[in-house]
Every structure is written in structure tokens, then in C-alpha cells.
Amino acid sequence: MRIFAALVMQALLAVSANADTQNIVVITHQKHAGIELTRNEIKNLFMGGVSTQQLEPLALKPGADARLIFNTKILGLTESRVQSYWAQMHFSGRNKPPQEFETVEALLAYIQKNPNAVGYLPAEIELSDDFVVIYATQ
Template sequence: MKKYLTLLFLCSISFAKIGAAEAIVVLANTADKSIQLNRQQVRNLFMGGVIPYDLQAVALPPKNQTRVLFNTKIVGLTESRIQSYWAQMRFTGRKREPKEVDNESSVLEYLKNNEGAVGYLPAGISVPDSLTVVYTIQ
């Protein structure tokens, strides 16, 4: 019985860590620290739609786990559907896709150096004072 309780305890800890790893923060480099976005505004920003702020999206590469979670939880499309969408937008010249950087540390560096830039990173990272959390995805 003691073995089962220990196993149950270890499983609950692992699931708690997995849940925490799935949380994502959307950060912005903006002078207005009061900006808060909702889910639809974040989706519009990363899919080329209109939002009431002058912000530029920065994305991670397609195989990145944080990007997969972001696409699932915010955009609501698979990577292949998103790639198809952007291929159509490039062909017609209607919208520009987010700038893509190599990894999470590159996103953080890009955000710190470019005012108006917005990107997403795993929750739990240390957020520099120059950046603002504009949305949190649980």
C-alpha cells in the first residue's frame, strides 16, 4: 500500500510540473506598461489581424514545443494549417507573418532590443523590467 501511495504522489508531482510547463506568457516591449491583450487580440496579432496597438509579433520556429502549445491554445490551428495560411497570405501580398527567431533566448533578446515587439515564452522565465506581460496562457 505504501508503494502505491508513493507512486501516486510522484505521479501527481510530475503532472503538476507538466501543467506548469504548458503555461505561456506573452511579453511586449512597450512604453505603455498598462497594455493588456485578450486571447483574440493575441491571436489576431500573430495571424496578421488588426489590433488597437502598434505591435510586431515575433515567433519561435515550427518544431519548438512552446510554439506548438501557443498554436494549440491561442491560434487553434495545427502547424501545417498555419503554414498553408501564411503561404496564401505571402502569395496574395495581403499580410506579413511574424518574424521568426531561433529559440526562446533569441525571442527574449529580440524583445529587449526592439520597442513594439511582442513574443511568447514559457511561463516561469525571469521577465526583465523593460518588458511587460500582456497575456498569460494557462
């Protein structure tokens, strides 16, 4: 059991070190140009809280690098803690997790067709004028 715990800690430290050198952006449809959200507002939105902007949060599938960075830098949780949270919400019937997408391209296509959708991407991805950044990690 100690070996397993040590391996988990080593993996988390590697992810944390990697996450510190990478950034993400939270984007939405250009219809929302001028909107900027704080880290706490985004965390609240992606954890099923109420948003004054009526935005629909979208996520990448587990295992995506951008998801790991988002979970670490925005939510402050590991993937397993996020999954546990959503399992509790599902079991209690209180909330549903954000819709998940396999690829960044699929997420962008969805946002393009659904102006109230909001998602996160690696910061290095070039965006067309159809999208606006509402938050960026540093």
C-alpha cells in the same frame, strides 16, 4: 493512408495533452506596462490582423514547444494549418508571417531593442524588468 492518418491523430492528441499541462506568456517591452490583450486580440495580431497598439508580432521557429502551445491555445490551429495560412497570405501578397527566432534568448534580445515587438515564451522563463506580460494562458 489510414495508418498515416492514425499516426497524425495520435501525434496531435499527444501535443494537445502536453499543451494542456504547459502554459505560455505573451510579452512585450516594459514601455507598454499596463496593456493587456485578450486571446482574440492576440490571435488577430499574430494572424496578420490590425492591432490598435501597433505591435510587431514575433514567433519562435517551428518545432519549438512554446510555438506548439501557442498555436494550440491561442490560435486554435495545428502547425500545418498555420503554415498553410501563411503560404496563402504570401501567395496572394496580402500579409507576411511574424518574424521567427531560433531561441527564446534571441527573441528577448529583439524585444529589448524594439519596444513595439511582442512575442510568446514558456511561462516558466524568468523575465527581467525590461519586459511585461500582456497575456498568459492558464
